[in-house]
Amino acid sequence: MNIFYDENMPYAADFFKDIGHLHPFAGRTLSAEAIKEADVLLVRSITQVNKTLLEKNTRLKFVGTATIGVDHIDQAYLQQRGIGFSSSPGCNAISVAEYVLSSLVILAERYCLTLSEMTVGIVGAGNTGSRLSEKLDALGIKYLLCDPLLAEQSSDKRIFSTLDEVLACDVISLHVPKTMTGEYATYHLLDHGRLSQLSDQQILINACRGEVIDNKALLALKNSGREFKLVLDVWEDEPNILHELIPFCEISTAHIAGYSLEGKARGTEMLYQALCQQLEITPKKQLKNYLIEANISGLTINQPFNEILLNQLVKLVYDVRRDDGIFRQQIFSHGFDHIRKNYPARREFSAMKISMTEQAKSDVWYHLGFNNV
Protein backbone atom coordinates (compact mmCIF):
# COMPACT_ATOMS: atom_id res chain seq x y z
CA MET A 1 0.00 0.00 0.00
CA ASN A 2 1.36 3.44 -0.96
CA ILE A 3 0.84 6.13 1.63
CA PHE A 4 1.51 9.67 0.37
CA TYR A 5 1.72 12.27 3.11
CA ASP A 6 2.55 15.96 3.45
CA GLU A 7 6.10 16.40 4.71
CA ASN A 8 4.80 18.94 7.27
CA MET A 9 3.08 16.24 9.36
CA PRO A 10 5.04 15.45 12.53
CA TYR A 11 5.47 11.78 13.45
CA ALA A 12 3.82 10.61 10.20
CA ALA A 13 6.64 8.13 9.53
CA ASP A 14 6.34 6.73 13.09
CA PHE A 15 2.61 6.26 12.80
CA PHE A 16 2.31 4.93 9.25
CA LYS A 17 5.52 2.98 8.53
CA ASP A 18 4.01 -0.38 9.49
CA ILE A 19 0.95 0.13 7.29
CA GLY A 20 2.53 0.84 3.89
CA HIS A 21 5.31 2.38 1.80
CA LEU A 22 5.78 6.00 2.71
CA HIS A 23 6.00 8.87 0.20
CA PRO A 24 6.39 12.35 1.73
CA PHE A 25 5.54 15.29 -0.55
CA ALA A 26 5.54 19.11 -0.57
CA GLY A 27 1.88 20.08 -0.20
CA ARG A 28 1.71 23.25 -2.27
CA THR A 29 3.10 21.74 -5.48
CA LEU A 30 1.63 18.24 -5.44
CA SER A 31 0.61 17.11 -8.94
CA ALA A 32 -1.86 14.55 -10.27
CA GLU A 33 1.05 12.69 -11.88
CA ALA A 34 2.95 12.42 -8.58
CA ILE A 35 0.13 10.66 -6.76
CA LYS A 36 -1.01 8.34 -9.57
CA GLU A 37 -0.02 5.29 -7.50
CA ALA A 38 -1.30 6.46 -4.11
CA ASP A 39 -3.68 4.25 -2.09
CA VAL A 40 -3.77 6.70 0.78
CA LEU A 41 -3.34 10.49 0.56
CA LEU A 42 -2.74 12.54 3.71
CA VAL A 43 -2.72 16.30 3.20
CA ARG A 44 -2.71 19.64 4.96
CA SER A 45 -4.73 22.73 4.06
CA ILE A 46 -2.39 23.90 1.27
CA THR A 47 -3.27 20.98 -1.02
CA GLN A 48 -6.48 21.32 -3.03
CA VAL A 49 -7.96 17.83 -3.21
CA ASN A 50 -10.36 17.72 -6.14
CA LYS A 51 -11.01 16.11 -9.52
CA THR A 52 -7.97 17.79 -11.09
CA LEU A 53 -5.61 16.30 -8.50
CA LEU A 54 -7.17 12.84 -8.40
CA GLU A 55 -8.24 12.12 -11.95
CA LYS A 56 -5.07 10.14 -12.90
CA ASN A 57 -5.42 7.93 -9.83
CA THR A 58 -7.79 4.98 -10.00
CA ARG A 59 -6.72 3.17 -6.82
CA LEU A 60 -7.09 5.80 -4.07
CA LYS A 61 -9.05 4.47 -1.08
CA PHE A 62 -8.59 7.09 1.57
CA VAL A 63 -7.95 10.82 1.87
CA GLY A 64 -7.17 12.41 5.22
CA THR A 65 -6.43 16.00 6.17
CA ALA A 66 -4.48 16.67 9.38
CA THR A 67 -6.41 19.93 9.78
CA ILE A 68 -9.63 21.25 11.21
CA GLY A 69 -10.60 23.25 8.12
CA VAL A 70 -11.91 21.28 5.14
CA ASP A 71 -12.42 24.05 2.59
CA HIS A 72 -9.57 22.61 0.46
CA ILE A 73 -11.32 19.24 0.00
CA ASP A 74 -14.01 18.49 -2.59
CA GLN A 75 -15.86 16.06 -0.35
CA ALA A 76 -18.70 15.54 -2.84
CA TYR A 77 -16.16 14.35 -5.43
CA LEU A 78 -14.57 11.92 -2.93
CA GLN A 79 -17.99 10.56 -2.06
CA GLN A 80 -18.87 10.13 -5.72
CA ARG A 81 -15.64 8.13 -6.21
CA GLY A 82 -16.26 6.06 -3.04
CA ILE A 83 -13.01 7.32 -1.47
CA GLY A 84 -13.01 7.35 2.34
CA PHE A 85 -12.37 10.71 3.99
CA SER A 86 -11.44 11.99 7.41
CA SER A 87 -10.42 15.37 8.81
CA SER A 88 -8.99 16.05 12.26
CA PRO A 89 -11.65 18.05 14.12
CA GLY A 90 -10.33 19.80 17.19
CA CYS A 91 -6.70 18.70 16.66
CA ASN A 92 -5.21 22.19 16.95
CA ALA A 93 -8.05 24.00 18.76
CA ILE A 94 -6.01 24.39 21.97
CA SER A 95 -3.11 25.77 19.94
CA VAL A 96 -5.34 28.43 18.37
CA ALA A 97 -6.85 29.34 21.76
CA GLU A 98 -3.32 29.75 23.18
CA TYR A 99 -2.33 31.92 20.20
CA VAL A 100 -5.29 34.20 20.97
CA LEU A 101 -4.45 34.29 24.67
CA SER A 102 -0.80 35.08 23.97
CA SER A 103 -1.93 37.92 21.67
CA LEU A 104 -4.24 39.30 24.36
CA VAL A 105 -1.51 39.17 26.99
CA ILE A 106 0.88 41.04 24.66
CA LEU A 107 -1.69 43.70 23.73
CA ALA A 108 -2.72 44.15 27.37
CA GLU A 109 0.93 44.80 28.22
CA ARG A 110 1.44 47.11 25.23
CA TYR A 111 -1.62 49.28 25.94
CA CYS A 112 -1.87 48.95 29.75
CA LEU A 113 -5.17 47.06 29.57
CA THR A 114 -6.60 44.88 32.33
CA LEU A 115 -7.79 41.66 30.77
CA SER A 116 -10.33 40.91 33.49
CA GLU A 117 -12.11 44.19 32.65
CA MET A 118 -12.51 43.31 28.98
CA THR A 119 -15.24 41.46 27.12
CA VAL A 120 -14.34 39.08 24.31
CA GLY A 121 -16.71 38.36 21.43
CA ILE A 122 -16.22 34.90 19.98
CA VAL A 123 -17.62 34.32 16.50
CA GLY A 124 -17.97 30.56 15.99
CA ALA A 125 -18.38 28.47 19.13
CA GLY A 126 -17.14 25.12 17.81
CA ASN A 127 -13.87 23.48 18.84
CA THR A 128 -11.54 26.49 18.79
CA GLY A 129 -14.14 29.00 20.03
CA SER A 130 -15.00 26.63 22.90
CA ARG A 131 -11.38 26.03 23.91
CA LEU A 132 -10.89 29.81 23.96
CA SER A 133 -14.02 30.34 26.06
CA GLU A 134 -12.79 27.74 28.59
CA LYS A 135 -9.52 29.66 29.03
CA LEU A 136 -11.44 32.94 29.41
CA ASP A 137 -13.68 31.25 32.00
CA ALA A 138 -10.56 30.20 33.89
CA LEU A 139 -9.38 33.82 33.92
CA GLY A 140 -12.78 35.29 34.81
CA ILE A 141 -12.86 37.25 31.53
CA LYS A 142 -16.38 37.88 30.24
CA TYR A 143 -17.23 36.75 26.74
CA LEU A 144 -20.15 36.51 24.33
CA LEU A 145 -20.61 33.70 21.83
CA CYS A 146 -22.12 34.03 18.36
CA ASP A 147 -22.94 30.83 16.53
CA PRO A 148 -26.36 30.85 14.87
CA LEU A 149 -25.97 27.23 13.71
CA LEU A 150 -25.36 25.95 17.24
CA ALA A 151 -27.96 28.34 18.65
CA GLU A 152 -30.56 26.57 16.52
CA GLN A 153 -29.68 23.24 18.17
CA SER A 154 -31.57 22.70 21.41
CA SER A 155 -28.81 20.34 22.62
CA ASP A 156 -26.35 23.25 23.06
CA LYS A 157 -27.35 24.93 26.30
CA ARG A 158 -24.90 27.84 26.11
CA ILE A 159 -26.23 31.38 25.77
CA PHE A 160 -25.68 32.82 22.31
CA SER A 161 -25.60 36.44 21.19
CA THR A 162 -26.19 38.09 17.85
CA LEU A 163 -23.31 38.98 15.54
CA ASP A 164 -23.95 42.69 16.19
CA GLU A 165 -23.66 42.15 19.95
CA VAL A 166 -20.42 40.21 19.57
CA LEU A 167 -18.95 42.76 17.19
CA ALA A 168 -19.43 45.43 19.89
CA CYS A 169 -17.12 43.62 22.38
CA ASP A 170 -13.67 44.98 23.32
CA VAL A 171 -12.06 42.01 21.58
CA ILE A 172 -13.49 40.11 18.60
CA SER A 173 -12.01 36.70 17.86
CA LEU A 174 -13.08 34.84 14.72
CA HIS A 175 -13.37 31.03 14.76
CA VAL A 176 -15.63 30.09 11.86
CA PRO A 177 -14.99 27.85 8.85
CA LYS A 178 -14.73 29.37 5.39
CA THR A 179 -18.12 28.83 3.76
CA MET A 180 -19.31 30.36 0.51
CA THR A 181 -23.01 29.48 0.50
CA GLY A 182 -25.98 29.19 2.83
CA GLU A 183 -27.72 31.51 5.24
CA TYR A 184 -24.64 31.78 7.46
CA ALA A 185 -21.90 31.87 4.81
CA THR A 186 -18.73 33.31 6.31
CA TYR A 187 -17.05 34.64 3.16
CA HIS A 188 -16.45 38.35 3.86
CA LEU A 189 -18.56 38.08 7.01
CA LEU A 190 -16.64 41.15 8.09
CA ASP A 191 -17.21 43.31 5.05
CA HIS A 192 -16.67 47.04 4.69
CA GLY A 193 -19.96 47.82 6.44
CA ARG A 194 -19.23 45.73 9.53
CA LEU A 195 -15.56 46.69 9.69
CA SER A 196 -16.42 50.36 9.55
CA GLN A 197 -18.52 49.97 12.74
CA LEU A 198 -15.42 49.07 14.77
CA SER A 199 -14.16 51.70 17.18
CA ASP A 200 -10.49 52.61 17.53
CA GLN A 201 -10.33 50.87 20.94
CA GLN A 202 -11.45 47.45 19.71
CA ILE A 203 -9.15 44.50 19.01
CA LEU A 204 -9.93 42.27 16.00
CA ILE A 205 -8.29 38.83 15.83
CA ASN A 206 -8.55 36.55 12.84
CA ALA A 207 -7.07 33.06 13.30
CA CYS A 208 -9.63 31.11 11.24
CA ARG A 209 -9.60 31.78 7.47
CA GLY A 210 -8.43 34.93 5.73
CA GLU A 211 -11.50 35.18 3.51
CA VAL A 212 -13.77 35.76 6.53
CA ILE A 213 -12.54 39.39 6.47
CA ASP A 214 -12.64 41.45 3.27
CA ASN A 215 -8.91 42.26 3.29
CA LYS A 216 -9.18 45.05 0.69
CA ALA A 217 -11.90 46.76 2.71
CA LEU A 218 -9.77 46.32 5.83
CA LEU A 219 -6.81 47.97 4.12
CA ALA A 220 -8.97 50.83 2.83
CA LEU A 221 -10.24 51.52 6.36
CA LYS A 222 -6.75 51.36 7.82
CA ASN A 223 -5.46 53.69 5.10
CA SER A 224 -8.23 56.11 6.01
CA GLY A 225 -6.86 56.29 9.57
CA ARG A 226 -9.02 53.80 11.51
CA GLU A 227 -7.09 52.57 14.52
CA PHE A 228 -8.79 49.42 15.79
CA LYS A 229 -6.10 46.93 16.71
CA LEU A 230 -5.48 44.06 14.37
CA VAL A 231 -4.10 40.57 14.93
CA LEU A 232 -3.93 38.60 11.69
CA ASP A 233 -2.79 34.99 11.47
CA VAL A 234 -4.75 34.28 8.29
CA TRP A 235 -5.03 36.29 5.10
CA GLU A 236 -7.05 36.33 1.91
CA ASP A 237 -5.41 34.47 -0.98
CA GLU A 238 -2.56 32.85 0.97
CA PRO A 239 0.28 32.62 0.11
CA ASN A 240 -0.14 35.76 -2.07
CA ILE A 241 -1.32 38.01 0.70
CA LEU A 242 -2.00 41.75 0.75
CA HIS A 243 1.38 42.83 2.14
CA GLU A 244 0.22 46.41 2.63
CA LEU A 245 -1.82 45.21 5.61
CA ILE A 246 1.21 44.09 7.61
CA PRO A 247 2.31 47.51 8.96
CA PHE A 248 -1.23 48.03 10.26
CA CYS A 249 -1.14 44.84 12.34
CA GLU A 250 -0.25 44.71 16.01
CA ILE A 251 0.59 41.05 15.48
CA SER A 252 0.93 39.41 12.08
CA THR A 253 1.78 35.75 11.51
CA ALA A 254 1.85 33.19 8.70
CA HIS A 255 -1.19 30.99 9.46
CA ILE A 256 0.55 29.30 12.37
CA ALA A 257 -2.01 29.73 15.17
CA GLY A 258 -2.62 25.97 15.08
CA TYR A 259 1.06 25.06 14.76
CA SER A 260 1.91 23.90 18.27
CA LEU A 261 3.75 20.59 18.09
CA GLU A 262 0.86 18.96 19.94
CA GLY A 263 -1.70 20.52 17.57
CA LYS A 264 0.00 19.28 14.43
CA ALA A 265 0.87 15.89 15.89
CA ARG A 266 -2.69 15.30 17.13
CA GLY A 267 -3.77 15.74 13.50
CA THR A 268 -1.37 12.99 12.47
CA GLU A 269 -2.59 10.71 15.25
CA MET A 270 -6.24 11.31 14.34
CA LEU A 271 -5.55 10.34 10.72
CA TYR A 272 -3.73 7.21 11.89
CA GLN A 273 -6.80 6.21 13.89
CA ALA A 274 -9.15 7.00 11.00
CA LEU A 275 -7.04 5.00 8.53
CA CYS A 276 -6.85 2.03 10.93
CA GLN A 277 -10.62 2.11 11.17
CA GLN A 278 -11.03 2.19 7.39
CA LEU A 279 -8.55 -0.70 7.00
CA GLU A 280 -10.16 -2.55 9.92
CA ILE A 281 -6.88 -2.88 11.81
CA THR A 282 -6.40 -2.25 15.52
CA PRO A 283 -4.51 1.01 16.19
CA LYS A 284 -1.43 0.23 18.27
CA LYS A 285 0.38 3.56 18.34
CA GLN A 286 -0.21 6.58 20.54
CA LEU A 287 1.13 10.10 20.32
CA LYS A 288 2.13 10.19 23.98
CA ASN A 289 4.84 7.64 23.17
CA TYR A 290 6.45 9.94 20.60
CA LEU A 291 5.93 13.48 21.89
CA ILE A 292 9.26 14.88 23.09
CA GLU A 293 9.73 16.75 26.37
CA ALA A 294 9.58 20.58 26.14
CA ASN A 295 12.80 22.61 26.55
CA ILE A 296 11.54 23.94 29.87
CA SER A 297 9.05 21.56 31.38
CA GLY A 298 8.64 22.59 35.02
CA LEU A 299 8.57 25.54 37.40
CA THR A 300 7.30 26.64 40.80
CA ILE A 301 4.91 29.55 41.34
CA ASN A 302 5.36 31.52 44.55
CA GLN A 303 2.60 34.12 44.28
CA PRO A 304 -1.19 34.01 44.14
CA PHE A 305 -2.59 34.33 40.61
CA ASN A 306 -2.43 37.81 39.07
CA GLU A 307 -2.21 39.22 35.54
CA ILE A 308 1.52 39.95 35.78
CA LEU A 309 2.17 36.29 36.53
CA LEU A 310 -0.19 35.33 33.74
CA ASN A 311 1.81 37.50 31.36
CA GLN A 312 5.08 35.90 32.46
CA LEU A 313 3.87 32.34 32.26
CA VAL A 314 2.03 32.61 28.96
CA LYS A 315 5.05 34.28 27.33
CA LEU A 316 7.39 31.68 28.74
CA VAL A 317 5.50 28.91 26.96
CA TYR A 318 4.42 30.85 23.88
CA ASP A 319 5.25 34.45 23.08
CA VAL A 320 3.48 35.25 19.81
CA ARG A 321 5.90 38.16 19.24
CA ARG A 322 8.47 35.56 18.19
CA ASP A 323 6.27 34.55 15.26
CA ASP A 324 5.33 38.15 14.48
CA GLY A 325 9.06 39.00 14.33
CA ILE A 326 9.88 36.13 12.01
CA PHE A 327 6.95 37.07 9.79
CA ARG A 328 7.93 40.73 9.41
CA GLN A 329 11.56 39.80 8.86
CA GLN A 330 11.06 36.99 6.34
CA ILE A 331 7.80 37.58 4.49
CA PHE A 332 9.42 39.60 1.68
CA SER A 333 12.72 37.69 1.48
CA HIS A 334 11.52 34.11 2.03
CA GLY A 335 7.75 34.16 1.48
CA PHE A 336 4.70 32.90 3.33
CA ASP A 337 5.13 29.16 2.77
CA HIS A 338 8.81 29.16 3.77
CA ILE A 339 7.93 30.64 7.17
CA ARG A 340 5.27 27.98 7.74
CA LYS A 341 7.48 25.13 6.59
CA ASN A 342 10.33 26.16 8.88
CA TYR A 343 8.20 26.87 11.90
CA PRO A 344 10.28 26.68 15.11
CA ALA A 345 9.12 24.37 17.88
CA ARG A 346 6.26 25.61 19.97
CA ARG A 347 4.54 23.81 22.81
CA GLU A 348 1.14 24.06 24.46
CA PHE A 349 0.60 25.12 28.08
CA SER A 350 0.14 21.45 28.98
CA ALA A 351 3.85 20.81 28.30
CA MET A 352 4.66 22.93 31.36
CA LYS A 353 4.32 21.24 34.75
CA ILE A 354 3.82 23.76 37.52
CA SER A 355 3.93 23.37 41.25
CA MET A 356 2.75 26.05 43.68
CA THR A 357 3.81 27.09 47.13
CA GLU A 358 1.03 27.09 49.75
CA GLN A 359 0.31 30.83 49.35
CA ALA A 360 0.24 30.54 45.55
CA LYS A 361 -2.28 27.70 45.36
CA SER A 362 -4.83 28.39 42.63
CA ASP A 363 -6.94 26.34 40.20
CA VAL A 364 -6.55 28.95 37.46
CA TRP A 365 -3.36 27.48 36.01
CA TYR A 366 -4.87 24.04 35.75
CA HIS A 367 -8.04 25.38 34.12
CA LEU A 368 -5.89 27.37 31.69
CA GLY A 369 -4.31 24.12 30.54
CA PHE A 370 -1.04 24.02 32.48
CA ASN A 371 -0.06 20.73 33.98
CA ASN A 372 -0.27 20.79 37.77
CA VAL A 373 2.10 18.52 39.68
Ligand SMILES: NC(=O)c1ccc[n+]([C@@H]2O[C@H](COP(=O)([O-])OP(=O)(O)OC[C@H]3O[C@@H](n4cnc5c(N)ncnc54)[C@H](O)[C@@H]3O)[C@@H](O)[C@H]2O)c1
Ligand atom coordinates in the same frame (compact mmCIF):
# COMPACT_ATOMS: atom_id res chain seq x y z
N1 LIG B 1 -5.16 29.60 11.96
C1 LIG B 1 -5.09 28.31 12.17
O1 LIG B 1 -4.01 27.78 12.28
C2 LIG B 1 -6.33 27.50 12.31
C3 LIG B 1 -6.31 26.35 13.10
C4 LIG B 1 -7.48 25.61 13.27
C5 LIG B 1 -8.64 26.01 12.61
N2 LIG B 1 -8.63 27.10 11.81
C6 LIG B 1 -9.87 27.52 11.14
O2 LIG B 1 -10.82 27.83 12.14
C7 LIG B 1 -12.07 27.30 11.76
C8 LIG B 1 -12.85 26.96 13.00
O3 LIG B 1 -12.26 25.89 13.67
P1 LIG B 1 -13.08 25.00 14.70
O4 LIG B 1 -12.22 23.90 15.13
O5 LIG B 1 -13.65 25.83 15.77
O6 LIG B 1 -14.21 24.45 13.77
P2 LIG B 1 -15.60 23.87 14.23
O7 LIG B 1 -16.22 23.28 13.02
O8 LIG B 1 -15.45 23.03 15.44
O9 LIG B 1 -16.41 25.18 14.67
C9 LIG B 1 -16.78 26.18 13.77
C10 LIG B 1 -18.06 26.80 14.31
O10 LIG B 1 -18.39 27.93 13.50
C11 LIG B 1 -19.81 27.99 13.44
N3 LIG B 1 -20.22 28.85 12.35
C12 LIG B 1 -20.34 28.53 11.04
N4 LIG B 1 -20.78 29.62 10.37
C13 LIG B 1 -20.93 30.61 11.28
C14 LIG B 1 -21.35 31.98 11.20
N5 LIG B 1 -21.71 32.55 10.05
N6 LIG B 1 -21.37 32.71 12.35
C15 LIG B 1 -21.02 32.17 13.53
N7 LIG B 1 -20.64 30.88 13.67
C16 LIG B 1 -20.59 30.12 12.56
C17 LIG B 1 -20.23 26.54 13.30
O11 LIG B 1 -21.59 26.36 13.67
C18 LIG B 1 -19.26 25.84 14.24
O12 LIG B 1 -19.81 25.67 15.53
C19 LIG B 1 -11.73 26.05 10.92
O13 LIG B 1 -12.74 25.79 9.98
C20 LIG B 1 -10.45 26.45 10.23
O14 LIG B 1 -10.76 27.00 8.98
C21 LIG B 1 -7.51 27.86 11.65
Ligand SMILES: O=C(O)[C@H](O)[C@H](O)COP(=O)(O)O
Ligand atom coordinates in the same frame (compact mmCIF):
# COMPACT_ATOMS: atom_id res chain seq x y z
O1 LIG C 1 -7.57 24.16 9.48
C1 LIG C 1 -6.62 23.97 10.22
O2 LIG C 1 -6.53 22.98 10.97
C2 LIG C 1 -5.51 24.98 10.29
O3 LIG C 1 -5.79 26.07 9.49
C3 LIG C 1 -4.17 24.36 10.04
O4 LIG C 1 -3.30 24.77 11.09
C4 LIG C 1 -3.60 24.76 8.74
O5 LIG C 1 -2.28 24.31 8.63
P1 LIG C 1 -1.77 23.70 7.25
O6 LIG C 1 -2.63 22.53 6.99
O7 LIG C 1 -1.99 24.73 6.21
O8 LIG C 1 -0.37 23.32 7.48
